Amino acid sequence: MGHHHSRHTGQDTKRMRNIALAVIVPCGLITLLALIWLWPPATDTVDQSGRADQSSAQVIGVDEVDCPKTEAPEEPQTSGTSLVATVCGTAQVQITNGADRDRRVTVELPNGPGAPTVSEGDNVIVVKTTAPEGDRYDIVDHQRGTGLWLLAVAFVLAVVAFGRWRGFAALIGLAVTFALLLYFVVPAILAGSSPLLVAIVGSAAIMLTVLYLTHGLSLLTSVAVLGTLASLCLTGILSALWVAGMHLSGFSDESSTFLATSQGVNMQGLLLAGIVIGTLGVLDDVTVTQAATVTEVARANPGYGLRELYRAGTRVGRAHIASVINTIILAYAGSSLPLLILIAANNTSISNVVTTQVIAQEIVRSVVATLGLIAAVPITTALAAVTARRAL
Structure with a gap:
């Protein structure tokens, strides 16, 4: 039976x-x-002729100054503090890659809502724009490659340590x-x-x-x-x-x-x-x-x-x-x-x-x-x- x-x-x-x-x-x-x-x-290479050159750089010095006072339009206040910090001055940066590698330039400190706050020793991203009066460099963001790689390694190790072969398969997925x-x-x-x-x-x-x-x-x-x-x-x-x-x-x-x-x-x-x-x-x-x-x-x-x-x-x-x-x-x-x-x-x-x-x-x-x-x-x-x- x-x-x-x-x-x-x-x-x-x-x-x-x-x-x-x-x-x-x-x-x-x-x-x-x-x-x-x-x-x-398959697409052809994208035309980048109108795109600003982007490079990695390191901040080697910061010179902050008081921002000039400007009259702002009256707006309803929802709190007693300002939501956006204003920073003025210049920063000295050294380009670390590209055609301008090792070149040192002076740039304006980023300003306005969402602008990155930089300090000496920070690794940043700068863009180069060409104008009749000469080249201009601006800091647009921080470099995050190293931090992201470290986070990715920690993620992989944690998944494999806990899930073992199934965790490894999940990473492949x-x-x-x-x-x-x-x-x-x-x-x-x-x-x-x-x-x-x-x-x-x-x-x-x-x-x-x-x-x-x-x-x-x-x-x-x-x-x-x-x-x-x-x-x-x-x-x-x-x-x-x-x-x-x-x-x-x-x-x-x-x-x-x-x-x-x-x-x-x-x-x-x-x-x-x-x-x-x-x-x-x-x-x-x-x-x-x-x-x-x-x-x-x-x-x-x-x-x-x-x-x-x-x-x-x-x-x-x-x-x-x-x-x-x-x-x-x-x-x-x-x-x-x-x-x-x-x-x-x-x-x-x-x-x-x-x-x-x-x-x-x-x-x-x-x-x-x-x-x-x-x-x-x-x-x-x-x-x-x-x-x-x-x-x-």
């Missing part, structure tokens, strides 16, 4: 794997063909993600392809590569992939409907206007692409968690049927989604914090605020992403319950 049950279980497991492969292999082939079709053509974003998604959008189509194809390629690379070629991973694909398509459809229905153009600031005018990018499509790609970052976490949860519940309770497994997995999914919703809202609120503060300072009514282009876009982005995540729970849980029950 036991031998018969084992043989029957093995046949069911093999059958479920075949069903999963029958769905995933065509999806993978379609994704690969779409990548080839949408892959941006992260590299694949950045490669697809930098060499496919961004160039394809700049080449004029549909941003939404590029985002869906790029997200599918990232998901198929990263999930199998990180979690291995298993039935559990295949379930997570299917749940992610279904939820990702639903997110794309919902975002297209709501963005069109609410007449959102994708123009939110000067950067989007400049991008549309200089590169001809479809900003509404770019908004949709951002929603899809942003959702994928959380979606794979939800689907993998649901598939793993149902599988473990089935192993711990062999007597559970489909209904019991689905209910148990859904309870975990509800708790997960509740925390993820808060995470999404806080992430968007954090990125929009300067805008929220500006709105509060102007005493604008809430009803007028939420209907503006900028805020409405963020609301649609967060709500549609959340709807996609909510849909992922029952879809993935049902698929995992069926496969786990058959595999036992």
Whole structure:
């Protein structure tokens, strides 16, 4: 009897794997063909004739002076202190790379909102502009290469030390993600392809590569992939409907206007692409968690049927989604914090605020992403319950 049950279980497991492969292999082939079709053509070298020369430099001396007093227009004061520190004077810098290497020049100290504050010994970035009266150098930013490399090394060591081989696989998956974003998604959008189509194809390629690379070629991973694909398509459809229905153009600031005018990018499509790609970052976490949860519940309770497994997995999914919703809202609120503060300072009514282009876009982005995540729970849980029950 036991031998018969084992043989029957093995046949069911093999059958479920075949069903999963029958769905995933065509999806993978379609994704690969779409990548080839949408892959941006090689572009010629960008004309940089009108761009200012940029060099690395080190500050070797600073001479600060009192700034001249100017009459500023009267504005409502929200506090008793100034929000922007004003610094005047000059700095002596030594160029450390490029054609002007080792050259020492005197530059004006950066001034105004957001200007970098420099001290002696700082490594900075300077730009050189040519004028009839001579070359001019200006400090535009600090060098951050060394700090970023140290942070990257600490990140890699922490991930590998804790995750071991799986952590190493996750790092490779992260590299694949950045490669697809930098060499496919961004160039394809700049080449004029549909941003939404590029985002869906790029997200599918990232998901198929990263999930199998990180979690291995298993039935559990295949379930997570299917749940992610279904939820990702639903997110794309919902975002297209709501963005069109609410007449959102994708123009939110000067950067989007400049991008549309200089590169001809479809900003509404770019908004949709951002929603899809942003959702994928959380979606794979939800689907993998649901598939793993149902599988473990089935192993711990062999007597559970489909209904019991689905209910148990859904309870975990509800708790997960509740925390993820808060995470999404806080992430968007954090990125929009300067805008929220500006709105509060102007005493604008809430009803007028939420209907503006900028805020409405963020609301649609967060709500549609959340709807996609909510849909992922029952879809993935049902698929995992069926496969786990058959595999036992």
